[in-house]
Amino acid sequence: MSQRTLAPVCASPIQQHLEQLHRELSGVTDGAVATYIPELAKANPDWFGICVVTTNGGLYEAGDSHQTFTIQSISKPFVYGLALEDRGRAEVFSKIGVEPTGDAFNSISLDPTTGRPRNPMINAGAIASTGLIEGKTPATRLQRILDLFELYAGAELKVDAAVYRSESETGHRNRAIGHMLRNFGILTEDPTPTLELYFQQCSILASCRDLAVMAATLANRGVNPITGKQAIRGEYVESVLGVMGTCGMYDYSGEWLHDVGLPAKSGVAGGIIAVLPGQLGIGVFSPRLDAHGNSIRGIRVCDALSRHWDLHLFNRPGIGRSAIRLRSSGAEFNSSRVRTVVESQALREHGDGIQLYQLQGNLTFASAEMVLRELSERAGAIRFLILDFKRVLTVSESASRLFAALLGEYASAERHIVFAHVEGVPALRRYLKAKLGERFEELFEVFDDKDTALEACENRLLARLFPEAPADLSVARCDYELLRDLNPDEIAAVGALLHRQTHGAGEVIIRAGDEAHELFLLARGKVSVIVTLPSGRTKRLATFSAGMAFGEMAILDRAPRSAMIVADTEVACDVLTLHDFAALGTTHPAIKIQMLENLARGLSLKLRKANRELTVLE
């Protein structure tokens, strides 16, 4: 078979679909370019670009996806979000409502008594939002808006001076709105600078690719999925998407949410953004508009993508048990601490008291609820619960709250929860720390990984089962597993071949890659087998304690050492050279046979354990 690496062959079906959709809809020439701002009328009506960006950073584009145009009303939700960040919900809400009007895009729609605009997606509400942006001078405020949009888009953006002039010169209706807002005290100063800023924000140039990244940033709780930068605090994203959801498409918004099912915003230059929270953002550009002021091809694209890709917000499958990646017990899955035959037997019999849950994905209320319910139902039989967060992406505050409650309940019933791999979910630790207060140190027991967590739980279980057993006993030669069933004379004969080595804690006894000349019988202390993974991380494969042999596999394979062996404690071991072990076959064949049988039996037990665990993991 040829060993050359072949070039990528898989043309993306998503890319192909976008291109096909672009071809099909290029034939749609209904509608007309907006003319009420004279500069917009200069747009080429055939321009047509589509771009889709996922929260995973996937980006697909077709047609004139790099053609810039003015963002117009698509600026409204982003500036509304900035107003929320600058002033907080209460102040913004006192000035701007969030009810859809059912009226056309250019309706004024102020509350007749308070003058409060009905929502931030109509011009009146958008101008009110712009009036709330912080900044000492008009230039500072414009720069803040530009900086914000650049964070959302991950690209440099600028204002189209000609369009801005045109908007400013002809925006009499908006000037009227500005003065109405000033009249009602919604704007508290001369409306002109706010109006100019509003005209400028509408005249920012962006491509539909930029818009798709901006939309994907909203889909990704405010974090730009390409640059990784936060454009808006997550807590305000829901408000921005909320007004897009009910008011983003003018008096077509209801039908839009019903049919397309994506929070969206259109602009009269022909742009549309649409957002599927958690998943993706869409940007489309085509200047021909319908009577509602929405891009005709833009609507067709969003509608087709929503149907073709099942994007409807309200069409979500049930989450099932998807939060649990793996569930196992200490009876069927054990730590890499190698146990004696007696201990192994005890763990197989009583290990159900240890339960291991490996969780995965985004732990939201409903996915965590399922885990909690199961743990509640099973709590009677669980003494030690290990929760492994290695595969968890995020833990919502509500899920953290559920875990905090579980922790308290378990503690009061003298059950123990230990956590593993919480480094990727700092929000959980923060929440628990704040919630548990001074009990945090006592209750929040954390291990690096599930293996060390399992070992700790096994140790405690074994300590209950064998309360007399001293930990980490030294053993005599007759207790070496490898010398089992030998008589005292035979043990003495082997003993004459052994030489004693001692190692301090942390000392390396065997290095990976060394040639294998010796096998080791552990007289006192503990040693661990450590491999370095392709990722560069190290992983413990096994820990041996007194009485066990190590280093025997490389001798059997006649291969170099495959892993490092490190002394975990002060260690004493008896070393048997390969040469002496081989010679035993001639001088004391019966001893050699017994030792080989012991060695093979030990391997057989380890293999059974490994096979059992493979079955569990699959």
Place this chain on the structure above:
Amino acid sequence: MSQRTLAPVCASPIQQHLEQLHRELSGVTDGAVATYIPELAKANPDWFGICVVTTNGGLYEAGDSHQTFTIQSISKPFVYGLALEDRGRAEVFSKIGVEPTGDAFNSISLDPTTGRPRNPMINAGAIASTGLIEGKTPATRLQRILDLFELYAGAELKVDAAVYRSESETGHRNRAIGHMLRNFGILTEDPTPTLELYFQQCSILASCRDLAVMAATLANRGVNPITGKQAIRGEYVESVLGVMGTCGMYDYSGEWLHDVGLPAKSGVAGGIIAVLPGQLGIGVFSPRLDAHGNSIRGIRVCDALSRHWDLHLFNRPGIGRSAIRLRSSGAEFNSSRVRTVVESQALREHGDGIQLYQLQGNLTFASAEMVLRELSERAGAIRFLILDFKRVLTVSESASRLFAALLGEYASAERHIVFAHVEGVPALRRYLKAKLGERFEELFEVFDDKDTALEACENRLLARLFPEAPADLSVARCDYELLRDLNPDEIAAVGALLHRQTHGAGEVIIRAGDEAHELFLLARGKVSVIVTLPSGRTKRLATFSAGMAFGEMAILDRAPRSAMIVADTEVACDVLTLHDFAALGTTHPAIKIQMLENLARGLSLKLRKANRELTVLE
């Protein structure tokens, strides 16, 4: 340690939270019971029930959650869904719009020219929906609505005759609407029977527990999560939730979607339902209403739960790589077919051409996109791709489409995709069958599990690497792995102890639980080691081919057979009794030593493989 099973100790924090919320909000006595239907005024204003049901079937309730009341306007979305099922989208949409009105609950809101009600959540639109329900007689139509509601609720429901009479006697405004609708031809017959049916549907008695299950059924794509029965086709759920999302809370709908972020519907008897698609449904009952006609405590409950449990529809975390449970290659993870040393070495060197992806959860467009993009980027290096769907809950049509496209692309580049565990995702198979047509049989290669899929891919890879090697050769005694490094005389000495057995394909050679008296050297054919899992399913642990030994582990352990061994093909093997093997130690110690070393080396290789795979799976 005590072995008694302890009683459940974990009081659900969710249950506790609901009870606490119930206590807190019981003090809220603002608002007034609806009086415009005289019978409603008889409600106890202090009634207060809360219930939450998850799509996993979790149910939590507090207060008067079993107190029934009339469902009123909460009937509207469900009857609208039935109208969609009965008449299809186009006909329904021609009669009823989907735009929010921004007007109060009792506004008439007909389109001034067509008479089309603005949406199905206002009374006019709801009466129009009721007029679209199929059924020969009024009694049949009422029964269909009752049957529908019972499917949603998973409980028996009935009409409150007194409330119905009261509504019918005093419903002048609704009668006026009915005649207006008749006037415009939205209702095509005498409006009276439709109005009576509408009054009846509003007078159906339900508890907030019933409502929560109904809401959870909408959250679960139309499948009742308690009974598992389908109440509405999934494709219409998005429409029902769509109108709830924009119009469900009267002229408070925009603020509701902005703040609470859940599609919802309220009724004037004091009920509210709210839905988080994919996750859960909420039902609340408290009769005191605000000026919009919404239950005051009901709103407070939904608002508190949304905040406390992070339920806002637009507050969803990014999905990350959550669709991939496990990614591995044929170089690090192999089938249970035990390979020769040469074959194992070849797989470790060239196995990267086999890639295994175990997928998980709900494969929607965005989660499948991430998988496809990765497979596209890596396609050059992949010769055999295994897609394992064992942990997949659902595959959306769009995700199926992506897999179909990938299949075509891979095929045209002479790459192979094999599927495992597709039995749980019938939609994928159906889609591929329809899409691929006559190429389906050729392209859609399916295995029961990833193990058999891996084996098939390994076999093809090995056949390319060793084109000369005949499959399943018989071996001579000198080729037995267990007799390696013995000289011809020694082989002859062992040979004198062997007796030949043959087995037909499918025949059981060893039964689990049998005492172990023999070890087997496989001369011809293949055998598999099969265990029965606690679930009752069987699982292949290993397959051996000619030259290999089997049945040796039980002999080493001196334990009964732990698994069944079955002949996969016609099999010939040479059997060595435990007695003869033991005797070799005395008669031919050098032979015994060599055989034990060979045996231990084989175990060591298997253990290394198992440990490597454990590392991959974790």
